[in-house]
Amino acid sequence: MYETLAVVGATGAVGRIVLEQLQKRNLPFKKLKLLASERSVGKEVRYNGEVIQVELLAPGAFKNVDLVIGSTPDEIAAEFVPYAVQEGAIVVDESGYWRMDPKVPLIIPEVNPEAAEKHEGILASPNCSTTQMVVALAPLHRAARVKRVVVSTYQATSGAGLPGSEELNDSVRSALVGKTHPPKTFQHPIGFNLIPQIGSEKYEGYTSEEMKMVYETQKIFGDNQIQVCPTCVRVPVATGHSESILVETEKPLSVEEATNLFQAFDGITVVDDLSNKRYPMPRDCDGKDDVFVGRIRKDISSSSGIAFWCVSDNLRKGAATNAVQIAELLMKRS
Numbered sequence: 387m388y389e390t391l392a393v394v395g396a397t398g399a400v401g402r403i404v405l406e407q408l409q410k411r412n413l414p415f416k417k418l419k420l421l422a423s424e425r426s427v428g429k430e431v432r433y434n435g436e437v438i439q440v441e442l443l444a445p446g447a448f449k450n451v452d453l454v455i456g457s458t459p460d461e462i463a464a465e466f467v468p469y470a471v472q473e474g475a476i477v478v479d480e481s482g483y484w485r486m487d488p489k490v491p492l493i494i495p496e497v498n499p500e501a502a503e504k505h506e507g508i509l510a511s512p513n514c515s516t517t518q519m520v521v522a523l524a525p526l527h528r529a530a531r532v533k534r535v536v537v538s539t540y541q542a543t544s545g546a547g548l549p550g551s552e553e554l555n556d557s558v559r560s561a562l563v564g565k566t567h568p569p570k571t572f573q574h575p576i577g578f579n580l581i582p583q584i585g586s587e588k589y590e591g592y593t594s595e596e597m598k599m600v601y602e603t604q605k606i607f608g609d610n611q612i613q614v615c616p617t618c619v620r621v622p623v624a625t626g627h628s629e630s631i632l633v634e635t636e637k638p639l640s641v642e643e644a645t646n647l648f649q650a651f652d653g654i655t656v657v658d659d660l661s662n663k664r665y666p667m668p669r670d671c672d673g674k675d676d677v678f679v680g681r682i683r684k685d686i687s688s689s690s691g692i693a694f695w696c697v698s699d700n701l702r703k704g705a706a707t708n709a710v711q712i713a714e715l716l717m718k719r720s
Contacts, residue, residue: 395457396420405708448473471507514704525647530635540628626668666697
């Protein structure tokens with residue numbers, strides 16, 4: 387029984403959605419503890435009619451805590467997650483720090499819930515761009531085994547946190563009056579622009595964000611033979627990542643078969659009616675928890691390929707919602 391649940395980063399954009407999801411899904415815990423940095427200590431947060439004061443994230447903050455959901459930068463997770471585990475808590479971490487640790491399961495509850503049974507106190511939630519892609523690939527992989535994926539992402543500025551959202555607003559306002567807002571969060575001005583770099587340069591000219599999609603996809607599916615060729619692009623959209631995905635499967639699938647697989651899969655909503663101009667778009671998916679799929683079509687260059695368009699709210703399924711679903715999974719299994 388998880389009696390006390392702590393949310394780390396409770397006052398951030400993702401943390402606030404975590405609290406919303408906890409109420410919406412009515413997780414069975416008795417006490418909620420909110421932890422954050424010094425600048426948020428003492429703030430009052432209303433939860434289920436109760437006012438809870440935010441406490442300082444410190445080594446002793448996890449005493450008598452059973453379950454933790456952490457929404458922090460990597461360096462914070464690296465420092466404080468071990469303290470929570472030492473106190474006997476189980477941690478669901480949304481940072482990138484623990485994802486590729488071989489002892490830490492990387493979980494999307496609709497895809498690999500069984501992996502949650504093999505943890506040593508830490509479970510990780512994947513990168514937002516990986517999460518929506520893997521949810522969309524999962525039904526195809528189960529039916530026909532995914533061999534290769536070519537994906538281009540169109541990622542919202544909120545993926546870079548509050549500074550990214552603020553920079554979008556400042557950059558657009560400056561561009562409208564013919565000025566250039568000096569970029570701080572991104573490599574170039576984002577207003578009315580596309581930036582084909584997210585993260586630092588890593589392997590063979592791929593960025594850190596792109597390599598996350600490669601390694602995390604293989605880890606979640608438990609198959610290092612799956613080939614992923616990603617290109618990640620920052621776009622001037624506030625919320626909602628979009629992805630153009632081409633997948634080749636071992637067993638060829640028809641468009642009808644792929645569509646039926648998408649429609650039957652928990653967490654996917656199909657919006658696919660090109661003649662009536664209906665397909666997923668970020669503005670329509672904002673604030674929703676599902677992964678949305680449309681523009682489903684055969685790859686005319688390959689007999690075993692399916693192409694489709696995929697959109698999801700990066701702050702929800704890409705972050706907060708998935709973390710709360712992992713916590714829910716743990717509670718059900720206890």
